[in-house]
Amino acid sequence: MDDFPILAATGLKAKVADEDLHILKGVDLTIGPGEIHAVMGPNGSGKSTLAKLVAGHPGYEATGGSLAFQGEDLLEMEPDERAQAGVFMAFQYPVEIPGVSIANFLRTALQARLENGEELDLFDFQEHLMERMELLDMKPSFAERPVNDGFSGGEKKRNEILQMAVLKPTLAVMDETDSGLDIDALKVVARGVNTLKAENPEMSVLLITHYQRILDHVRPDAVHVMFDGRIVETGGPEVALALEAEGYEEYRAAHAA
Amino acid sequence: MASNASADSVREAGVGDPGWLQARREEAWETYNATPMPSTRSEEWRYTDVARMLPLGELTPAFWDCSANGTPSELQEAMERGRAGFAGQVGLVDGSVVAVELDDEAADRGVVLKSLRQAARDGDEGVEALLATEAVPASDGKFPALNAALWSDGVFLRVPRGVVLERPVRLSRWNSQAGTATVTRVLLVAEEASRVSFVDEALSPDLEEGTALAATAVEIFARQGAQVQYVSLQQMGRGGFYLANQRTLAERDSTLDTLNVALGGAVGRVDLNARLLGPGANSDMLGLYFGDDDQHFDFNTSQDHVAPNAHSDLLYKGALDGNARGVFRGIIRVHKGAQGTDAYQTNRNLVLSDRAVATSLPNLEIGADDVRCSHGATVGQLDGEVLFYLMSRGLRREQAERLVVLGFLGEVLSRLPLGDVVQNVTRAIEAKLRHA
Ligand SMILES: Nc1ncnc2c1ncn2[C@@H]1O[C@H](COP(=O)(O)OP(=O)(O)OP(=O)(O)O)[C@@H](O)[C@H]1O
Ligand SMILES: [Mg+2]
Numbered sequence: 001m002d003d004f005p006i007l008a009a010t011g012l013k014a015k016v017a018d019e020d021l022h023i024l025k026g027v028d029l030t031i032g033p034g035e036i037h038a039v040m041g042p043n044g045s046g047k048s049t050l051a052k053l054v055a056g057h058p059g060y061e062a063t064g065g066s067l068a069f070q071g072e073d074l075l076e077m078e079p080d081e082r083a084q085a086g087v088f089m090a091f092q093y094p095v096e097i098p099g100v101s102i103a104n105f106l107r108t109a110l111q112a113r114l115e116n117g118e119e120l121d122l123f124d125f126q127e128h129l130m131e132r133m134e135l136l137d138m139k140p141s142f143a144e145r146p147v148n149d150g151f152s153g154g155e156k157k158r159n160e161i162l163q164m165a166v167l168k169p170t171l172a173v174m175d176e177t178d179s180g181l182d183i184d185a186l187k188v189v190a191r192g193v194n195t196l197k198a199e200n201p202e203m204s205v206l207l208i209t210h211y212q213r214i215l216d217h218v219r220p221d222a223v224h225v226m227f228d229g230r231i232v233e234t235g236g237p238e239v240a241l242a243l244e245a246e247g248y249e250e251y252r253a254a255h256a257a
Numbered sequence: 258m259a260s261n262a263s264a265d266s267v268r269e270a271g272v273g274d275p276g277w278l279q280a281r282r283e284e285a286w287e288t289y290n291a292t293p294m295p296s297t298r299s300e301e302w303r304y305t306d307v308a309r310m311l312p313l314g315e316l317t318p319a320f321w322d323c324s325a326n327g328t329p330s331e332l333q334e335a336m337e338r339g340r341a342g343f344a345g346q347v348g349l350v351d352g353s354v355v356a357v358e359l360d361d362e363a364a365d366r367g368v369v370l371k372s373l374r375q376a377a378r379d380g381d382e383g384v385e386a387l388l389a390t391e392a393v394p395a396s397d398g399k400f401p402a403l404n405a406a407l408w409s410d411g412v413f414l415r416v417p418r419g420v421v422l423e424r425p426v427r428l429s430r431w432n433s434q435a436g437t438a439t440v441t442r443v444l445l446v447a448e449e450a451s452r453v454s455f456v457d458e459a460l461s462p463d464l465e466e467g468t469a470l471a472a473t474a475v476e477i478f479a480r481q482g483a484q485v486q487y488v489s490l491q492q493m494g495r496g497g498f499y500l501a502n503q504r505t506l507a508e509r510d511s512t513l514d515t516l517n518v519a520l521g522g523a524v525g526r527v528d529l530n531a532r533l534l535g536p537g538a539n540s541d542m543l544g545l546y547f548g549d550d551d552q553h554f555d556f557n558t559s560q561d562h563v564a565p566n567a568h569s570d571l572l573y574k575g576a577l578d579g580n581a582r583g584v585f586r587g588i589i590r591v592h593k594g595a596q597g598t599d600a601y602q603t604n605r606n607l608v609l610s611d612r613a614v615a616t617s618l619p620n621l622e623i624g625a626d627d628v629r630c631s632h633g634a635t636v637g638q639l640d641g642e643v644l645f646y647l648m649s650r651g652l653r654r655e656q657a658e659r660l661v662v663l664g665f666l667g668e669v670l671s672r673l674p675l676g677d678v679v680q681n682v683t684r685a686i687e688a689k690l691r692h693a
Contacts, residue, residue, distance in 0.1 A: 080654070100663070
């Protein structure tokens with residue numbers, strides 16, 4: 001297993017499941033153990049589609065290439081199997097689940113990871129949850145609120161990070177978790193990621209963002225630019241700085257040509 | 258039972274009753290005979306073909322010989338469950354009261370809890386005046402008439418003025434045999450500024466070879482400033498047929514809340530009429546149903562705003578799996594002169610299988626101009642995005658579905674301050690979800 005990258009997309013093509021709408025047109029992306037990769041790109045370039053493909057959203061269908069997690073074919077796995085294997089996606093648009101508290105939801109998620117017949121220790125769980133919430137500057141009462149129901153945009157994003165912090169994935173895909181956060185919340189989220197990273201240096205991160213500023217707090221090993229369903233450039237933090245200054249004009253021009 | 262029952266059975270049913278009650282039974286029997294069986298041609302019975310579903314003619318009156326058979330162990334267990342949490346309990350087997358318990362403290366404060374039949378014989382205050390007169394009289398329809406003529410027993414609960422019962426009173430009913438019918442009543446009177454909660458559980462074993470009818474008329478009076486909660490938990494076994502006529506009368510500044518839970522039985526039909534009779538009266542009306550297999554649940558509710566400045570808020574939520582059918586028909590009636598009415602009605606359904614059907618018919622009838630009313634109904638399916646979200650955290654599909662259904666129905670329970678009931682119902686829903 002150690003020989004395999006955490007995530008390897010090779011010539012990955014994907015379309016919307018019931019439609020002839022092709023979005024990913026050959027994505028190549030390899031993330032090694034412990035690496036943090038940022039993906040930037042204009043609206044509609046396919047970043048969320050890539051994230052959802054990694055998580056196993058049934059609305060998208062791979063039509064070519066391959067997608068592997070630690071050497072295993074992700075495309076053959078159900079979303080819950082991927083999660084249990086260590087994949088986590090923080091949603092760009094988290095959904096509301098009325099009547100289901102965060103605590104209950106996370107308890108069920110952890111219970112689902114145990115072998116048949118094994119029971120989650122509720123006391124340990126509660127302690128773990130409270131400790132994670134403290135890390136993210138959250139009030140304990142937050143855990144009793146129904147998942148995302150009536151949450152502000154920022155609360156939804158923090159809730160994604162809380163789930164990530166509780167579930168401790170091997171690969172965290174963060175789809176614009178930094179969008180819509182105020183400066184303080186951004187720092188809290190960054191602290192969450194960095195703490196998790198410190199706890200488990202092997203954890204890899206695929207960080208989708210429009211803004212350079214989060215990269216000041218979470219230092220990427222590589223920055224990729226996605227354009228029209230492909231990774232068109234890969235480099236270091238300087239790529240993000242250049243984008244911040246110049247935008248995507250250069251890519252648009254190249255694409256049109 | 259009813260078709261081959263005769264005036265003789267009415268006389269038999271009334272043996273030992275005071276004259277006024279015997280006369281009331283006879284009169285009800287005449288009404289019963291003069292009233293046609295509801296057909297699907299009537300709006301209120303359109304989706305429940307009761308003439309076909311309920312083999313009334315084949316049912317015999319249930320009878321439990323308590324001296325010979327004692328109390329059924331299942332009922333004993335039901336009454337044992339959370340016993341300390343109740344101020345009083347009544348056990349009803351096949352239409353006969355087999356046990357009545359009341360805390361000394363409650364009895365000392367003048368609370369009356371007894372067999373309704375006994376209360377009629379004892380001439381307890383309020384029984385003659387209120388039994389099948391103002392709330393569920395024979396004139397209300399075929400089944401109210403059947404009930405008023407043939408009821409075998411039931412519960413009388415009277416809470417005197419100013420008396421507050423912190424713990425609820427529970428009725429546990431047990432229907433033991435297929436092919437039989439029980440006809441029972443509840444009469445609950447909460448005098449001025451008193452407070453009481455009443456839990457009415459309907460239970461039976463799984464009855465494979467036919468129907469067991471539990472027909473009941475529930476009459477509840479909340480006098481000025483009283484606070485009453487009535488909870489019906491229908492958890493009968495397979496073959497159970499639950500037929501309830503409930504009416505609540507809320508006077509000035511009283512609170513009269515109800516919850517109807519339907520989880521068991523083959524068929525459940527509840528007619529609930531909430532009458533808001535005094536300014537400041539308030540009724541929260543909750544309902545929760547979860548059907549699977551061939552279960553059929555039909556709720557027919559009405560919120561009658563007779564007085565001005567009263568408030569009613571109805572929320573019925575149901576989940577339907579398998580071949581189950583859910584029907585909700587509700588109406589808010591704002592009577593002439595009921596200005597300042599606040600009345601809401603919401604019915605939401607979650608359909609979990611291709612074959613399950615939910616029908617929702619909310620309605621408004623407004624005879625005053627200064628009112629705030631709203632009604633809404635939805636029939637939806639499990640949201641694929643929600644399921645994906647949950648599965649992406651490692652929940653298997655069934656676990657994700659369970660959580661969503663529990664959350665959906667849980668909204669109703671979260672409004673109920675009776676922790677013991679909430680736990681009991683949650684467990685029952687969970688058990689049903691596991692079986693699905
Ligand atoms: N289910 C769908 N049905 C139709 N079109 C879709 C669907 N999903 C994605 N698309 C389209 O595919 C393209 C890529 O969408 P995607 O959400 O991956 O973009 P993105 O890079 O995440 O954009 P943003 O930066 O705005 O979040 C868009 O044009 C989008 O409208
Ligand atoms: Mg996106």
